[in-house]
Amino acid sequence: MPAETSQARRFGKTRAAQAQALLEDYAELIADLLACDGEARPTDIARRLGVSHATAIKTIGRLKREGLATSLPYRGVFLTPAGEALANKVRTRHRLVVAVLIAIGVPAEAAEQDAEGIEHHISPATLRAFSAFLKQYAGGAP
Amino acid sequence: MPAETSQARRFGKTRAAQAQALLEDYAELIADLLACDGEARPTDIARRLGVSHATAIKTIGRLKREGLATSLPYRGVFLTPAGEALANKVRTRHRLVVAVLIAIGVPAEAAEQDAEGIEHHISPATLRAFSAFLKQYAGGAP
DNA sequence: ACCAATATGTAGCCTGTGCTACAATTTGGT
DNA sequence: ACCAAATTGTAGCACAGGCTACATATTGGT
Structure with missing residues (x-):
């Protein structure tokens, strides 16, 4: 080779x-909106993501095609179990990445x-290493 | 706000x-090919990036439009000073990211x-933190 | 010198992600 | 009940990056 x-x-x-x-970002945001507001409306999604509502609606269509979300006209967007699972995975990973960066010394905002x-772009192997690093770091300098 | x-x-x-x-990847690869082989041919670039030569040629056109590269028909691709600077920045950053990941415990391949x-996606602030972390890490566990 | 193989370049198409503009539906205030 | 505002949905366009197919130029072997 x-x-x-x-x-x-x-x-x-x-x-x-x-x-x-993109799908991951949408799933995470939709889960967030559902948890906070009880509903995820295309317009809110669009505003949070900084895109036009038309763009958000089209991407929501892709989420639906891929079996991650459902929606009825004028009734908001909801996640399928697969979508929920993705959102949880993404949220966990996001927090882990932020925690590792901060542990390394990156300013919180950056x-x-x-x-x-x-x-x-974090592979499962890297995710495991991040998790282990955080544990060790927390133990070494609490 | x-x-x-x-x-x-x-x-x-x-x-x-x-x-x-994409531009960063191309610039880095072209610099690499120029350093190793003395020339950067579209076909080699395409093979290394895993895209068709047509795609590579189109992206090279974008590099040229943005003032990062030059090329004459059938004479390979070269970097402008701006392109060289970008390539150097990217190469340095790439090595730093890999070093930090490995220091954290990520397997080399991952x-x-x-x-x-x-x-x-590494901002200058994060880059500085990475650099500082590596120095400290090297000092603490050589 | 010539022809075949290689490399390069061009054209046309598809998909994804953005946008604006317009249409349709729902909601809320009067 | 009705009209206006907000929301939602649709249509059509642009651009980037991918591809295949075809055309052109260069190189190298005989």
């Missing part, structure tokens, strides 16, 4: 991760900003 | 970072893979 193959595979994975990233982009 | 504004701004920044990410996606 030539050397460039592994690099190409890495780039390909990185590209594929971007496609999933940690929040960067985690938004970083979190979608 | 309402709470959703800052979240929207974060998402917007994250989206904008994705547009820059560190390489994840760094590919992570590195484009």
